[in-house]
Each structure stands twice: as structure tokens, then as C-alpha cells.
Amino acid sequence: MKKYHLSEQELPRAWYNVLVDLDEPLPPVIHPGTGKPIGPDDLAPIFPEELILQEVAAGPYATRFVPIPDEVLEAYRLYRPTPLIRATRLEQALGTPAKIFYKYEGISPTGSHKPNTAIPQAYYNKKAGTKRLTTETGAGQWGSALSFACSIYDLECKVYMVRISYQQKPYRRTLMEIFGANIVPSPSPDTQAGRKFLEEDPNHPGSLGIAISEAVEDALQREDTKYSLGSVLNHVLMHQTVIGEEALKQLELAGAYPDVVIAPVGGGSNFGGLILPFYREKKERNLSTRIVAVEPTAAPSLTRGVYTYDFGDTAHIIPLVKMHTLGSTFIPAPIHAGGLRYHGMAPLISYLYEKQEIEAIAVPQTAIFQSAITFARAEGIVPAPEAAHAVHAAIQEALQAKESGESKTILFNLCGHGHFDLLGYEKFLRGELEDFEYPEEEIQKAISELPKVEA
Amino acid sequence: MKKYHLSEQELPRAWYNVLVDLDEPLPPVIHPGTGKPIGPDDLAPIFPEELILQEVAAGPYATRFVPIPDEVLEAYRLYRPTPLIRATRLEQALGTPAKIFYKYEGISPTGSHKPNTAIPQAYYNKKAGTKRLTTETGAGQWGSALSFACSIYDLECKVYMVRISYQQKPYRRTLMEIFGANIVPSPSPDTQAGRKFLEEDPNHPGSLGIAISEAVEDALQREDTKYSLGSVLNHVLMHQTVIGEEALKQLELAGAYPDVVIAPVGGGSNFGGLILPFYREKKERNLSTRIVAVEPTAAPSLTRGVYTYDFGDTAHIIPLVKMHTLGSTFIPAPIHAGGLRYHGMAPLISYLYEKQEIEAIAVPQTAIFQSAITFARAEGIVPAPEAAHAVHAAIQEALQAKESGESKTILFNLCGHGHFDLLGYEKFLRGELEDFEYPEEEIQKAISELPKVEA
Numbered sequence: 001m002k003k004y005h006l007s008e009q010e011l012p013r014a015w016y017n018v019l020v021d022l023d024e025p026l027p028p029v030i031h032p033g034t035g036k037p038i039g040p041d042d043l044a045p046i047f048p049e050e051l052i053l054q055e056v057a058a059g060p061y062a063t064r065f066v067p068i069p070d071e072v073l074e075a076y077r078l079y080r081p082t083p084l085i086r087a088t089r090l091e092q093a094l095g096t097p098a099k100i101f102y103k104y105e106g107i108s109p110t111g112s113h114k115p116n117t118a119i120p121q122a123y124y125n126k127k128a129g130t131k132r133l134t135t136e137t138g139a140g141q142w143g144s145a146l147s148f149a150c151s152i153y154d155l156e157c158k159v160y161m162v163r164i165s166y167q168q169k170p171y172r173r174t175l176m177e178i179f180g181a182n183i184v185p186s187p188s189p190d191t192q193a194g195r196k197f198l199e200e201d202p203n204h205p206g207s208l209g210i211a212i213s214e215a216v217e218d219a220l221q222r223e224d225t226k227y228s229l230g231s232v233l234n235h236v237l238m239h240q241t242v243i244g245e246e247a248l249k250q251l252e253l254a255g256a257y258p259d260v261v262i263a264p265v266g267g268g269s270n271f272g273g274l275i276l277p278f279y280r281e282k283k284e285r286n287l288s289t290r291i292v293a294v295e296p297t298a299a300p301s302l303t304r305g306v307y308t309y310d311f312g313d314t315a316h317i318i319p320l321v322k323m324h325t326l327g328s329t330f331i332p333a334p335i336h337a338g339g340l341r342y343h344g345m346a347p348l349i350s351y352l353y354e355k356q357e358i359e360a361i362a363v364p365q366t367a368i369f370q371s372a373i374t375f376a377r378a379e380g381i382v383p384a385p386e387a388a389h390a391v392h393a394a395i396q397e398a399l400q401a402k403e404s405g406e407s408k409t410i411l412f413n414l415c416g417h418g419h420f421d422l423l424g425y426e427k428f429l430r431g432e433l434e435d436f437e438y439p440e441e442e443i444q445k446a447i448s449e450l451p452k453v454e455a
Numbered sequence: 456m457k458k459y460h461l462s463e464q465e466l467p468r469a470w471y472n473v474l475v476d477l478d479e480p481l482p483p484v485i486h487p488g489t490g491k492p493i494g495p496d497d498l499a500p501i502f503p504e505e506l507i508l509q510e511v512a513a514g515p516y517a518t519r520f521v522p523i524p525d526e527v528l529e530a531y532r533l534y535r536p537t538p539l540i541r542a543t544r545l546e547q548a549l550g551t552p553a554k555i556f557y558k559y560e561g562i563s564p565t566g567s568h569k570p571n572t573a574i575p576q577a578y579y580n581k582k583a584g585t586k587r588l589t590t591e592t593g594a595g596q597w598g599s600a601l602s603f604a605c606s607i608y609d610l611e612c613k614v615y616m617v618r619i620s621y622q623q624k625p626y627r628r629t630l631m632e633i634f635g636a637n638i639v640p641s642p643s644p645d646t647q648a649g650r651k652f653l654e655e656d657p658n659h660p661g662s663l664g665i666a667i668s669e670a671v672e673d674a675l676q677r678e679d680t681k682y683s684l685g686s687v688l689n690h691v692l693m694h695q696t697v698i699g700e701e702a703l704k705q706l707e708l709a710g711a712y713p714d715v716v717i718a719p720v721g722g723g724s725n726f727g728g729l730i731l732p733f734y735r736e737k738k739e740r741n742l743s744t745r746i747v748a749v750e751p752t753a754a755p756s757l758t759r760g761v762y763t764y765d766f767g768d769t770a771h772i773i774p775l776v777k778m779h780t781l782g783s784t785f786i787p788a789p790i791h792a793g794g795l796r797y798h799g800m801a802p803l804i805s806y807l808y809e810k811q812e813i814e815a816i817a818v819p820q821t822a823i824f825q826s827a828i829t830f831a832r833a834e835g836i837v838p839a840p841e842a843a844h845a846v847h848a849a850i851q852e853a854l855q856a857k858e859s860g861e862s863k864t865i866l867f868n869l870c871g872h873g874h875f876d877l878l879g880y881e882k883f884l885r886g887e888l889e890d891f892e893y894p895e896e897e898i899q900k901a902i903s904e905l906p907k908v909e910a
Binding site for chain 2: 007174177373
């Protein structure tokens with residue numbers, strides 16, 4: 001292992017706004033009621049103006065590089081720059097001629113890349129006079145990141161946590177409470193949407209789609225409250241590009257450049273964060289960099305979904321977006337990489353995949369835990385199950401290089417540590433972990449239930 | 456928050472061996488059978504020669520600075536140098552004129568300072584031909600550190616884990632298994648000592664003292680096996696001085712020097728690791744640096760114990776040492792800072808306390824959790840309950856400085872993160888945490904049961 005540290009002075013001063021570099025604008029976002037494209041005003045009740053402008057690259061944000069505000073840089077410095085590490089001990093263990101680098105986002109306060117966008121979202125809300133933020137969380141990575149960010153800017157934070165996770169992951173809840181947030185199990189009696197599901201079943205286990213509906217409804221009810229989303233949207237991916245920008249500088253220190261860039265994909269935020277700056281370089285410098293998204297076989301939205309308009313939430317409150325999706329009725333199997341259990345994919349990532357700018361593979365969870373353990377024994381870091389998807393793909397690439405004798409440089413995103421995911425490891429070590437592969441009929445059925453919308 | 460990073464090249468190349476700087480040698484170690492001082496040969500069945508020589512500062516180790524072997528440096532680089540951080544956001548939150556610095560050891564693979572000695576211990580054993588190491592663990596910090604170190608040097612590792620922790624902390628066990636170790640609940644049927652306690656009670660909850668007896672007995676049975684201890688001993692504290700040596704260099708970068716140096720004490724290893732280099736500087740440069748040990752009121756060996764010979768284990772297999780102790784029959788209350796629940800104290804730290812070179816205070820656990828939450832909200836890091844003892848004392852010093860208007864520089868050891876200790880936080884947030892303060896009669900009773908040994 002060799003670390004490439006940047007000093008605090010070398011922290012990137014701008015996010016990369018890929019929207020202005022695309023050949024064509026992304027397909028418009030559609031109003032769930034009217035079926036017509038929405039404008040910034042439609043989003044004003046749930047997001048502050050600056051985030052809406054960032055979302056559509058308008059006004060001061062119709063620019064390639066968006067300056068990171070000083071107040072955000074100051075909070076980023078609590079954990080950034082994160083290290084770029086050459087996995088020399090893993091290379092030796094695999095006996096590969098490949099060079100393996102990873103960007104380690106697990107050193108953030110809540111253990112993943114999520115604070116990279118939680119901090120600016122809380123900041124722009126504070127600036128706009130918001131007093132209170134609502135959000136949803138499943139596995140808890142996003143909820144704890146937003147709780148932390150709200151504690152920095154002294155905002156109230158209410159997290160609707162999927163009930164089954166609320167019960168099974170009390171420590172994630174505790175982490176959010178340490179940072180001062182207010183957590184309720186979803187469905188909750190606090191919203192109309194929640195009450196409806198509780199009437200059906202007082203012990204309803206909840207879902208991410210329901211929790212999103214509740215958090216948005218809550219924000220719509222109160223003048224002082226806005227809503228915050230941890231993935232999928234363009235502004236979220238833009239905030240995450242600080243990962244890739246740092247990695248570019250650090251690779252220069254290492255005197256290396258990747259032939260292949262790998263990251264896990266769920267909603268698309270850690271993937272976009274690492275790869276978008278490398279996508280820019282690939283285009284500008286006419287490189288042949290391969291960019292690989294790794295998704296779980298339990299939620300194969302890129303490899304088996306379709307590119308169409310779909311809902312992001314269960315109560316259909318939020319606008320429709322064009323994305324790779326398995327249909328909002330598709331419930332991904334309960335794998336341990338909870339952060340990748342989403343039926344859809346960021347519109348931006350879906351677009352790049354459609355344009356064949358990126359590749360995608362799907363991997364079952366027993367394979368990723370096996371690779372995670374190989375990695376932990378060599379490098380000393382226990383990966384989050386989400387991050388382990390990238391670990392697995394990187395190891396496969398390195399083993400292929402060993403077979404072909406090719407000297408190849410691999411970069412992947414180790415987007416979080418697994419300290420809160422040891423139950424998954426325990427089950428794997430006991431041989432109790434199941435894989436999930438869906439029969440084609442099941443995928444087709446979910447897809448057939450997609451809404452019929454054309455922009 | 457401002458971080459002071461050292462490059463890998465600036466990693467200290469030597470440990471500080473305080474033994475050669477003391478005015479007099481430490482009192483001899485006594486054989487439990489003969490009551491006579493032991494020699495290096497008595498220790499040969501359980502420790503490799505080089506660690507025995509380090510323990511008594513003999514042979515090549517009768518020197519002030521002990522070179523760190525290259526192979527150990529290479530493994531240290533998996534996580535070292537660790538950052539020194541100025542807690543600017545905490546200073547602001549407290550409104551104190553004091554400067555607060557902390558050394559953050561939580562970024563190690565297992566989340567605490569313990570790998571600093573686990574790595575060299577595994578290395579010297581490997582070099583001596585040992586194939587297998589045994590040890591005990593309570594809360595699991597030490598067991599996971601040794602498991603990790605053994606995975607680096609390809610040694611078998613067997614951990615006797617106090618049964619009650621084995622049951623209550625399955626994730627710590629999983630972490631050790633990820634690194635390839637073999638874990639058994641103690642008392643176990645694998646040793647004579649274990650079988651004896653199991654006969655008394657098949658569901659015996661175990662204790663650290665019993666687990667030590669089992670691990671040592673195991674090592675004595677097998678030619679290829681040695682034993683490893685994670686605190687108390689001189690060579691362990693010496694390995695930990697890499698913490699203080701780094702901190703000295705980093706403070707120079709910060710242009711600061713501490714008026715007071717603070718660390719938690721249980722067995723004494725993280726405390727010794729930070730403070731011994733500052734003790735050296737204090738002596739050499741005639742400084743007035745205050746050095747403060749913070750112990751829990753539930754195990755007040757420095758503040759309420761006596762300085763005398765005592766046993767370290769329950770079955771009385773291992774030698775007696777002269778130390779501050781509450782007596783080996785004293786069972787510290789079940790506080791969440793499991794790493795500080797020990798009836799005795801490192802002989803070296805006990806000696807310095809006796810010579811009034813260091814101060815000590817005892818703090819109840821509700822106070823330390825309150826301070827830990829203040830710290831987490833300001834600095835983003837959730838401290839381990841052990842580390843929170845130092846956080847609490849540092850905050851008290853900073854508030855005193857605020858009252859007196861004094862500008863004071865404070866350094867403390869944040870020896871680990873609390874990711875595996877969120878149950879303690881949950882109980883604190885629910886108001887369910889108890890404090891433990893012992894009536895004087897109880898302390899006196901335990902002390903009256905101490906063995907009568909004079910060297």
C-alpha cells in the first residue's frame with residue numbers, strides 16, 4: 001500500500017458540471033400530474049433556488065466548473081482530501097502485473113462518500129433561509145451524512161427511515177441521533193402517505209419509495225422546510241465530482257493514469273463522482289479509458305432495465321425522469337449492499353450508458369463478499385458491501401491482466417467502509433448468504449408495469 | 456479542524472525506550488511459583504527472544520532509540536502516519552481561547568492504536584519461527600488488531616474472547632474472522648484452566664483474567680505457539696511511542712507545543728504511547744508540561760489503587776509485577792469503555808505516577824458520553840468510549856482556560872473511533888446509562904486480598 005495525500009491547499013476549488021459538455025441536453029423532467037415538462041418553479045417548494053439552478057445548469061451554474069463555496073470547503077476539510085492508495089499488497093497477493101489504485105471515501109465522518117453532497121445541500125439551504133431539512137434513508141448511509149451536515153450548519157433534520165432498517169439497524173439510527181437528527185420509522189403517522197400505508201398494515205416494513213414520498217410531503221407542508229436527496233439528481237452527482245478531481249491530481253503525483261475506472265452503481269452518485277472527471281479527460285484528450293459501472297444482480301437497472309420515463313417514489317409525488325429502470329414496482333431483493341437497492345438509475349448515468357460511453361456489469365453478493373475479504377486481508381480495510389462491488393470488478397480485471405500478462409492500470413472507488421455492515425460478513429462467513437438472479441419473466445413483468453409517458 | 460499530515464517518509468524510524476532514561480530500574484518481575492525475580496529464560500516459552508530483550512531493555516535494546524524494522528515500517532504505512540488535528544470547530548463551539556490538538560489513531564485498520572504493537576509483535580514472532588499466536592480479548596480491540604497483524608505475516612491466530620463479549624459483540628468477532636483468526640469463547644474446553652471454570656458453571660460469562668490464563672496455557676502447550684499481550688508490558692508501551700514521536704513532529708509543523716498532554720488509561724498502552732516522548736522532552740528541556748491520565752471511576756487503579764505486587768491473570772500463571780492495582784479480585788463494573796476495565800496498570804506508568812511525574816483523574820461514564828457527543832457534532836468523529844475519557848478531560852481543560860482567560864495548548868489522544876460502540880451511545884441518549892463509584896470499604900476489601908510479596 002502506498003498513499004498519495006494531497007494537502008488541504010490542494011483540495012479542488014470547483015465541481016465539474018458535465019451537463020454543459022454533453023452533445024445534447026438531458027431529456028426533460030416530467031410533472032407527475034400534468035405529464036408536461038416542469039420548470040424551476042415546480043421544484044421551488046422542495047429545493048432552494050441555487051440547487052434547482054445547479055440541477056439544470058442554469059444561471060451562474062451554466063458553466064463547466066462550479067466554484068465550491070468557501071464555507072463548503074471548510075467543512076470538506078473535516079475529512080478531505082481523501083487518500084488515493086496504491087494497493088501494492090493486494091497486487092502481490094493476486095500476483096498481478098496490473099497496478100491497482102483506489103480512492104478511499106470511507107474516512108468521512110459517516111464512513112462513505114455521502115457527506116460530499118450532504119454538506120453543500122445543507123449549506124445552500126442554510127443560505128436560502130431554510131430552517132429544517134427532511135430526507136429518507138434505507139441502510140442509513142445517506143441519513144447519517146445529512147444528519148452530520150445539518151449539525152454543521154445548525155439546521156433541524158428529520159429522517160424518515162425505512163421501518164425494517166429502523167428495527168434492524170439501531171446503530172445507524174444512533175449515529176444520526178449523535179449528530180442531533182430526529183428519526184422516525186417509515187411509514188409514519190406524521191404524513192398522509194405514511195398514514196395510508198399504516199392503515200393497510202400497522203407493521204408495514206416500509207420501502208425507500210414510501211419514505212421518499214413521506215419526506216417530500218413533509219417538506220411541502222412547512223414553509224421553513226425543504227427536502228434533500230442523496231443520489232440520482234444532477235446536482236448531487238456534480239457535488240460528488242470532488243472525488244474524481246482529487247483522484248486526477250493524486251494520479252499525477254503517482255505518475256499513473258488508469259486504463260479502466262471502476263465504481264459501484266446504485267442511484268449513481270459515487271459512480272458519477274469518480275468517473276465524470278475521467279469521462280471529461282477521455283473526451284478532451286481522446287483517450288481510450290474504459291469506464292465500468294458495477295451493479296448487484298439483485299438490482300440490475302443498467303444491465304437488464306430499460307431506458308424510459310419512470311417514477312422515483314411510491315406515492316408518485318415527485319417528477320418523472322428518463323432513466324434506466326426496472327419499473328417502480330420492482331422491489332430489489334434484500335441484499336446487504338442496501339445502498340444499491342434502487343429500481344432506477346441517475347438520468348445522467350443512464351444517458352451515458354445509452355450512448356455507450358460507459359460499460360456495466362452485474363455481480364452476485366457472495367462473489368463480492370469473497371473479494372472484500374481478499375481485499376481486507378491485504379489492505380487492512382473492510383469495505384462496505386456497496387464498495388465491494390468495485391473491489392470485485394477490480395480484482396477480476398487484475399486477474400485478467402495476470403492471465404494475459406498485460407500491464408494495466410486500474411482505478412476504483414472504495415466509497416465506504418463496512419464497520420456497520422458486519423452482519424453481512426458474518427452471514428457470508430457462515431455460508432448463509434443467498435444470491436439473487438431474476439428470471440427474465442419477472443423482469444419483463446416489472447417493466448410492463450412502467451408508466452406510459454412520452455416527453 | 457486543521458490537519459497536520461506527515462508524509463510516509465516522515466514516519467518515525469525508531470521507538471523511544473524510556474527504560475534507559477529512568478533514574479532507577481523498574482522493580483523486578485516475580486515468578487508466581489518461587490516468589491523470586493525471574494530471568495529472560497522464564498519468559499522464553501511464551502515470548503520470542505527479541506521481545507523479551509525489549510521488555511528488559513537488554514542486548515541490542517539497551518538503547519534509547521530502538522530502530523523500527525523495515526518490515527514493520529512497511530506495515531505501519533497501511534495507516535501511519537496518523538493525522539494530528541487541531542480541533543478548531545470544537546474550540547469555537549466551546550468558546551475557549553485554548554488551542555486543542557488531538558492525535559487520531561482511529562484510522563487504523565481495526566479502529567484503534569492497538570495495531571501499533573500487534574504488528575511488531577507478530578513480526579518478531581514470525582522472525583523467530585513462531586507459526587501461531589494466542590491472545591485474549593475482552594471488548595475486541597486487541598483481538599482484532601492481532602488478527603489483522605497475523606494476516607499480514609501469515610501466522611495462525613487464536614483468540615480467547617471473554618464469553619459475555621463473544622455473545623454481546625458478534626461483530627467484533629466477525630471482524631477478527633474477516634482477518635482469518637480463530638475465535639473461541641472463554642472459558643473454553645480447549646484448556647485446563649478453561650475446563651475448570653466450565654465445570655463450575657457451563658455458562659460462565661468469563662473475564663479478562665481467565666482468558667489470559669487460557670491463552671498463556673495454550674502457548675505453553677505447543678512448541679510452534681507463542682503468546683501476545685496488548686498492553687501493560689514495557690515492550691508494548693515502547694511500540695506505541697510511535698504515536699508521541701509523530702505528534703512531536705506534527706506539532707512542530709503547527710508551530711505549537713502542549714502545556715498539557717492527556718490520554719485515557721486502562722492497561723496503559725495508548726497513554727504511554729502518546730506521553731512518553733513528551734515526558735522525555737519535559738526532562739531534557741526542563742519544561743513544565745502537565746501529563747494527565749484519565750481513568751474511569753469504574754476502574755480507578757491510579758487514583759484509588761495501591762502500588763504493590765499483584766497478579767495479572769486469574770489462574771495466576773503469569774509473573775507478578777509491581778503496579779498500581781485494585782487487586783486481582785476486583786472486577787470493574789461493566790462500563791462501555793471495555794478497554795479500560797482492568798484492575799491493574801502498566802508498571803512503567805505506575806512508577807511514573809508514584810514519582811509524581813504524571814497526574815491522574817477518574818471520570819464517570821455519563822460525563823464522558825456527553826463530551827463525546829459535543830466532540831462528534833463539532834469535529835465529525837464519533838470517539839470510542841475509551842478515547843472519550845481524554846475528550847472529556849480536554850474539554851474540561853479548555854473550559855477552565857475560558858474561565859481564566861488563559862491561552863493554553865492542549866494535546867490529547869483520540870485513540871479510537873466508536874463505530875463498534877454505538878450501543879453505549881444509544882443507552883446514553885435514552886438516559887439508560889449508569890455511573891459507578893465504589894464505596895471506600897469495597898476498594899479496601901479488594902486491596903486487603905492482595906498477595907503478600909516483597910521483592
